[in-house]
Amino acid sequence: MSDAVLSARGLRKNYRSGDALLEVLRGVDLDVAPGESVSIRGESGSGKSTLLNLLAGLDAPDSGTVEWDGSADTGARRRAAYLGMVFQSFYLVPELDACANVLLARRILGGADAAARARARGLLDQVGLGGRARHLPSQLSGGERQRVALARALMNNPRLIVADEPTGNLDERTGNGVIDLLLGLCTSANTAVILVTHNAAHAAKTRRSLVLTAGVLGS
């Protein structure tokens, strides 16, 4: 797929545990088209998060390649502009209010000007937290924190969002709301999504649903 926002070929990753060699990924191939939503399911310990870290450029595979928009550059600088990340534990900076947390993504990229601040406030409006922009993470509920994290992931207009079990710490109703919001916003922004989840119902909402079994990705 030549115009893929993400293209992974033959990803392998092993971990050593004592004398034993754990083969977590055994040659994973994946292409994600612009605006496409892909879910990856699998049992706990199947290597979903490991795969996501490789795809996000946070970790290096033992073999295989990851390309973003045809480029093998997956370094920190490019990641800031190209990729948005959503985590199970939200990972908001506790000293920053909701708006500043969203804006942090742009600060790291550079150029947190008035327009960026307006965009941060606009994104908080879109996730339904316009009135809570000045609230600290400790003053927000779990669902609200995840929505702030979602706004932060979208802040730099990324081509791709990787979400690692974003509903893992939320109740079902709140989780459904977050997934709907994530997929809806990405669709409207034509941003591709890779969603790692245990939840079959959430996976069913994506355009393509994949399963990671024994280190191999399949439908």
Next chain:
Amino acid sequence: MPWYLHLALRQLFPTGRRFPFFTVISTLGVTLGVALLIIVMGVMGGFAYEIKHKIVDTEGDVQVKARGWIADAPAVVRKVESVPGVAAATPYASDHVLIMFGGKSIYPELRGVDVGSVLRVTPLNKYMLVGTIDDLDDDSIIMSTQLAASLGASVGDTVDVYSPLTLWKMGQDAVFLPRQAKVVGILEIGHQQLDSSTVYATLRLAQDLYGLGTTVHGIDVRLDPGVNEDDGAARINAVLPQDVRAFSWEDSFSDFLWVLNLERNMIFFLLLFIVIVAAFSVMSSLLISVVRKTREIGLLGALGGRPIHVAACFCAQGLFIGVLGTVAGLALGFTALAFRNDVVLWITRVTQRQEVMRRFYQFSELPSHITGGTVALIAVMTIVISTLAGLLPAWKAARLKPVEALRSE
């Protein structure tokens, strides 16, 4: 503002918390260190500054001395006064004497001065409590308060003065009566060493007592304002014969000044350890912060933050604490210096030791003088040390791999 500086500030001063515990405690340590440095260096500098002024006020900027005595003092004075940058010169004779009054005796230095010219060189009148230098004649002396108190003499009393010459002649079985002198003035220079050992008389009386004839021991010189003492001494030396030399007051008291400087430098470096200890406190707090915020550090990496910027975030916290502590320390230090004499007065009142303080302390007031250079040195060293304290935590933070940091519990 770069994100790492913004985040460093926010971590030190989180939204909605006016006095974050870590920031207050860390800053307080640095503040106390800086304040103590300012106070101690200010007082030490005050001693040196006051001593310089007392020396210059009583002996001039430059002293001209010969190997033996200066024979033709008026000619040398004229020569010295012709040098550009010299404001005035005055001859003196100085040696120790024995003064007796009412069965009590003291052994001060009697300094004979030329009443006509001495005030142009040494402004002694500003230290006079009773009388003036002009009241001196060849049968009178001016004593310091401490000497007068020791003898129990006051203005109007007549004291017996024995010079070394008198005592030598008495040793030769010659009949030699002491010189009687009337106390016509009391002065207080404000320096315990000078106030406990100096008596002023006319130059002629001193010459008689020491058997100098018309010769003198030396010539005190006042330079024009702004003329460097060493330059002035060099210019004077250029017109003097080889056996008569001019010395700046710093040359004359070089050993004393060296000891003063040594004391100041030693105390500076000893007190600097307070700042270093405070910096260790900052470092340990930041190290704890790195451990506590491991997943946040991972997040910053995941969002595209470069390791060097993550390091800068923690290093900047050390810098900000250093700057804040330095500013607060300077304010506290200068405030303490401003009220130093009130504090000393209060302590002596409470302990009822005002008299002891006055008698044994070198100055009547606690002096203070601190140069801009010393303040800058304290500020820069403190900020550098605090910033360095952030380096180890910064290095640890920068070494964290995002993927491992995000996984940490």
